[in-house]
Amino acid sequence: MISLPLSVKVVFSIPTYILIAAAVAIPFWILFNAFDQLIFFDPIWIFYLPEDAITGFILTTIVTILIGMLVSMNIYVIRHSKLKISRGSLFSGSSLSIISGVCSSCSSVGFLLISTFGSIGIIASNLLTIYQIPLRIISAAILFFALYYIHKRIVQSCVMDFSANNMKTDQKYPEKSDI
């Protein structure tokens, strides 16, 4: 049986962090799918998943879930800063997630570039269209890396080293006779 990583269990055992993750992931999911023309708001509200869009949709969903998880886990790290975790993790994790999120949306936003940037827009749009799926895979990979990074930070802070050489204390564990 596959068990969830400890960091995920720790963070998402608190309902607030599930809510934060959802609050971040859902708008991104709507945004990316609107750019991909899978969600429409006019003339009717409708979600539509044609065969040719399934791969892109799965990748988009993975990316948005990862963004939500990362932001939520970063907030957890900030809130528990007394654990002496570097706040740099926020920037490494969140900035990576946002950059890769933007990267992912670019592949769809590319369609809008043409009208704004003319010939250069056509070239940019073509590249983004052709490499849409690889771009999303790269986005997901960056996010997994960021997630691993934040996972390590959270887990490391919980590890206690009991080896005698590292016990820097002058206090002794009380003997039975001392009590």
Add this chain to the structure above:
Amino acid sequence: MIVNILSALVVMTAFVFGTLLLFSHADSSFEYKMLVMAQTAESIGSSSFTLSNLIEQGSPYIGNLSAPITIVDFSDFQCHLCARHVKNTEPLINETYIQTGQVALVFKHLPNRGFDSMGAHIAAQCANDQGKFWQFYKLLYENQQAIDSGWVSKDNLKKFASQIPGLEKEQFNTCFDSQTYKESIDNDVILAHSQGFFDTPSFIVVDSTDGSDPEIIRGAQPFPAFQSVIEKKLDELKK
């Protein structure tokens, strides 16, 4: 700490909706410029979209000439979302409304997806000269590949044309090589821009007789979106 969390959420939400706003604004300001240009050049009224006018302009169409509703489709043969529409939605529109004589479909050229698009559209219009537009149209969408990858090079377009039964090759080649329909396609692009259409596919659904009451459908929307607009119009026409 709560302030931190709220700030993070506000930033994320602002990012998402800011992106939407930015692009909608960029698009609309550009549309405005193009609208002014088009209006300065020539006033284009709703009469441009009467079925008879569209046919007079040489636009390819399918359906009954007395159909009360016309869908004008602005598409690019290199656009993969247009191919999605042709594969998934158009057959349902055809079966439900075109074959029953309620709707006519008119094609307008909007080649904006790549440098090779114009050639594909000129070739399609040349096929229309011989009454073979829809066969050529289907063939191109079925064989669509990556934008500007050479799949609609001059040679390939001639090969596609040669696959259509009954199409006179010499006549097609002469029409295509002389770029007979370039100006006509440019006019379609101006017409599209005058309606604020820059993305493909874009559709305008109008009353066939006077081109009035236009309803715009943007993007490769599924059949229920078209159905809602068409049914609404049919109900209005019955009243």
